[in-house]
Amino acid sequence: MNDGLLADCCDGSTYKKHPLYSNDKTALQLQLYYDDLEICNPLGSRAKKHKIEGLVPDVMHDVLEGCLPYVMKEMLNVFTNKKIITIPILENAILKFSYGINDVLNKPSVISATILKSKDHGLKQTGRLLPLMIGHHIPQDNEHSLNFLALLQVIDYLFAPAISHECVDHLRVLIRNHHYTFTTLYPDCNIIPKMHYMVHYPDWIVKCGPLVNLWCMRFEAKHNYFKDLAHRIKCFKNVLKTLSEHHQQCAII
Structure with missing residues (x-):
């Protein structure tokens, strides 16, 4: 356990206050993963049940597949509409960028005018590389670019393997300032639910430790x-048993 540093779920307040884990340090901890979960109607019979606090956040879906591409797309639309950057320049920057060893096998897809005009915000674009690709075309004091860089700073905190309580407080301010600035710069855009979830992230970090330990990336992998194994063996009599046996056989080999 790290004094003043949140590096694991054991450092979170939920673990420390748990009636079992707080008394028995050898108790087994299980982290369960449930996919395709729908939140109940907030106006129905469970109106008094807080919907956000009932679910551990997932930075992969909320940030990497939600807030980041959403903000990125709106920023690029502003840049292209104001002729700060053109679509051909953007496409050329992505194609000719010198990718590192960790990115060369997973290059971001080219962003076309059709994608920017569509309502789909699922841009398959590596946000952390975008400032390096087009930064020399953008004025340093551009407010839209600064807002995007602020989001990248928030993401750095969210994906940190360890974080102090002071940084959590700073993260709370960064998220608030980013969202407020976003509503000012993009008055026609809404704060999507996944952006709202980020407001609760600092509280979740205090409760459960760094959120990168809770995301769905490794579970989905x-x-x-x-899923591929079930498709190959095509045996559906007892799927769980069949998959378990094949997995154990592969582990032995």
Whole structure:
């Protein structure tokens, strides 16, 4: 346990206050993953149940597949509409960028005018590389660019393997300032639910430790293995038993 530093779920307040874990340090901790979960109607019979606090956040879906591409697309639309950058320049920057060893096998897709005009915000674009690709075309004092850089700073905190309580307080301010500035710069754009979830992230970090330990990326990667395996063996009599046996056989080999 790290004094003043949140590096694991054991450092979170939920673990420390748990009636079992607080008394028995050898108790087994299980982290469960449930996909395709729908939140109940907030106006129905469970209106008094807080919907956000009932679910552990997932930075992969909320940030990497939600807030980041959403803000990125609106920023690029402003740049192209104001002729700060053109679509051909953007496409050329992505194609000719010198990718590192960790990115060369997973290059971002080219962003076309059709994608920017569509309502789909699922841009398959690496946000952390975008400032390096087009930064020399953008004025340093551009407010839209600064707002995007502020979001990248928030993401750095969210994906930190360890974080102090002071940084959590700073993260709370960064998220608030980013969202407020976003509504000012993009008055026609709404704060989507996944952006609202980020407001609760600092509280979740205090409760459960760094959120990168709770995201669905590794779970979905493992889940994808079992989906491919089930498709190959084509045996549906007892799917769980069949997949378990094949997985154990592969582990032995």
